[in-house]
Amino acid sequence: MSEASVAELLAKVEATPWLAVDIAGRRFFPPQAPRFAVPERPWPAPVQRGLDLLGVRELYEHQVRAVDLIRAGSHVVVATPTASGKSLIYNLPVLEACHADRRTRALYLFPLKALAQDQRRALDSLAASIFPTPTSAIYDGDTTASQRLRIRKNPPNVLFTNPDMLHLGILPSHEKWSEFFANLKFVVVDEVHTYRGVMGSHMAWVFRRLIRLCRLYGANPTFVCSSATIANPEELASALTGLSMSAVLEGTAASPPKHMLLINGVDGAARKAIGLLQESMALGLRTIVYCKSRRMTELIALWAGERDGPEKDRICAYRAGFLPEERREIEARLSCGELLAVVSTSALELGIDIGGLDVCILVGYPGSIMASLQRSGRVGRGGREAATFLIGHEDALDQYFMHHPDEFFALKPEPAVINPDNPVIAGRHLQCAAAEASLYADDPLVGENPGLIAELVRDGQVLQSRDGLEFFSKVRQPHRGVALRGTGSTVVIMDMDSGERIGLVDGFRAVLETHPGAVYLHRGVTYVVVDLDLQTGMAKARRAKVSYYTRVRHEKSTEIVEVSASRPVFGAMVSLGRLKVTDQVTGYDRISTRGGRNLGTVPLDMEPLVFETRGVWIAIPESVRRSVEAEMAHFMGGIHALEHAAIGMMPLLVMTDRNDLGGISIPFHPQVGSAAVFIYDGLPGGCGLAEQAYAEYETLLERAMGVIRQCACENGCPACVHSPKCGSGNRPIAKGAALLVLEGVMTGAAPETYGEMPPAAGGHDAPRTPPAGLGNEAVGDARAQGAGLPEGFRFAVLDLETRRSAQEVGGWHRADLMGVSCVVVYDSASGDFRDYLQEDVPRLVGDLVEFDMVVGFNILKFDYAVLGGLSRFDFASLPTLDILGSIHETLGYRLSLDHLARETLGEAKSASGMQALAWWKQGRIADIIAYCRQDVAVTRDLFLYGLRHGHLIFRNKAEKTVRLPVDWRPKK
Known part of the structure; x- marks a missing residue:
């Protein structure tokens, strides 16, 4: 497209009354000439041949400054404008290292799959001149199981992946990547500015976990981060990785002439955007339109496409929530020129290769100067003249700029903010780290987060070894419960009629965006949400032609x-x-x-x-x-x-x-x-x-x-x-x-005092004693403190044996038909064991109501169910501690009384329930009572041990002897 076409569009805008009258400000940015430099030492001949074949005769000053730092072993962040050659900055040192040592490995991390595919093609083109040629592979959600196996067994020199796969697929299975981690020399983090807010806070922990595993394998890779222009790239990269960074911030590449116009769309930003888009397409200009919401993206593409003409089928919407195959199809059609225009959310803000573009239309201020520059940078590649139009919405910030255009053009890029100390995020990643390789008391992740580790141990999310010096994850792979792009799980939006998945939404926002009755737009098709089930993570929607959209009301x-x-x-x-x-x-x-x-x-x-x-x-x-x-x-x-x-x-x-x-x-x-x-x-x-x-x-x-x-x-x-x-x-x-x-x-006059801290509302529990092994005092001797029970507190420990088995009565759900051969109750006040037969159940009820607490093992679901068949008394109304229930609530699975007795107390049960049933048929009541008393004693000792120490001991599925946290102190 000739430069005159952009000039023609600008002239048409100025000559169109309904556009010209609302021009609020404009700037022309003249072209910038490039500045070149020479690296401190020449590239190896094969690498230089690769540059020559690509037509790269010289490197820009900022490229040279960055590669010299990387070759010297410094961690580097490069924050220069779009299309300034940032990929060469990391590709050249990586290929040089691969040429020098075939064992060299590099990890390339991209926020989008399409970016990884683009960058792999660029790397392979540069590497083709090196012999033997460095290998590369993409390892993401689209990689087949057989391909993944081959990649793990024979890892490439350069592995391309994304944050989700690193978090979910690589770090949890690091043993299968031992060769890769042991030889990892470079970690490349592209588009690092996208790792801000919630996702950035997650990624700070993903990088800490990555670095921890690298060091376990003896590796200390150099990090190379590339960023759009933001106020604090060095600070952001350091906060993300925990490493000291050197920053290269001045871009020295050539830039084309660009026009930027601010147009006030207070009376209808979408209408102005559609008109401008149609004018641009009529001139044959390749155009990208950025919208601030998924709904507006769909609507503008729909409305603009309603116009008859040859361009009708050359416009398409593009946004997050589309399925991967849909996005790749659109990217390919854009790159080859089949599509003339695309209407997108921020999903196309990054450097995906979609070919040369001429015009960028921003429907509403994108929310940051950084995003405005990044999106505007997508047009004018190849030295062509380009234009960007910012159409102001009716909201406050857009209108502020429409009335202060000079301030808009003078604004500097904003800082990107993350919060790795977010306790929700940090706690989940500490569980992941413990699952990848058990944490020790002297591990930096433990030393820097003692309070959080203590809380995770108390809640049973992280388990301590018997000596308190080692920490394990409760579950083998907690990673799938950690969504990097939110703080909760993901809700799938499903077409009820076809059964197809039509979109995704973060579980935390699902209540606000996919509630029953919500209108959901997908590729021009309107759906109405019929049902939302947060437990299963599913929102069901049905196609419907409606003339409205929905806005939630909430208090x-x-x-x-x-x-x-x-x-x-x-x-x-x-x-x-x-x-x-x-x-x-x-x-x-x-x-x-x-x-x-x-x-x-x-x-x-x-x-x-x-x-x-x-x-x-x-x-x-x-x-x-x-x-x-x-x-x-x-x-x-x-x-x-x-x-x-x-x-x-x-x-x-x-x-x-x-x-x-x-x-x-x-x-x-x-x-x-x-x-x-x-x-x-x-x-x-x-x-x-x-x-x-x-x-x-x-x-x-x-x-x-x-x-x-x-x-x-x-x-x-x-x-x-x-x-x-x-x-x-x-x-x-x-x-x-x-x-x-x-x-x-x-x-007003400044307040004289800062005042006192506002009191927190009632209902918060007092801080519980942290577990031992964390630099805090352990729970005191329970015997000296009456096992942590209030003075005069009287508890019972109950167990019973039945006359009939589950098989004999038709299943465990018919426990009320099993009958009682004996019941044994321990009384903490007297230290006595009391025995009851089936005919004594009324007396048992009278005795139990006198206790402050009744303790048992599976007492709620079994013992009380059996007794319920012999009495109309509501046993569940008794203040009860079910040790098995407490364990299941913490671990998510059950442990046997015998297992806990052996691991915690060094004792074993003397018999089994099946043996007691056999004794009943033989009339050996005394043997049943003796066995039942032993079970009661074991249950009592477990209860007292838990009170004294704040934990029990068990052997987990990985055959590690660990602490099981308990808090059985009576609630005040």
């Missing part, structure tokens, strides 16, 4: 669990800490697709979503509330509007999207003691966004004030204080009151 409340920091900001106090959020879905609105009219609200009855996260909140002084109400303004509407405006401005401070955040405004919060506005990370555990808001809260308030004050609306609109995701439908909202609140806060 939220928050409880302050812990305050980490507080400081005065202007005339108010701002705090940072841990919050417990309860999000109750109450229904959903049906919004007309054309026109946006609310067609009605449908109620829903669903379980609340309850999670802990990190948040920041401002306490609105009582004096501000009084002054606002004195003006006859709606105070609640004012703080609600302030909440929306502040969340809308958050992407100016940190690389995020408003959908990653939540907010709650409340006119009186009992823990704060006044009105408060909360902003919190929208996923469990938090991902560092709240910390950034806390540090820059003054700027956040100033931005919120600016966007509200400068908006021309009267009572509030999407351009200032309305939120597209408000659970109450933006009611109440009072723009004028928000200004009064902000003025009162920003002109």
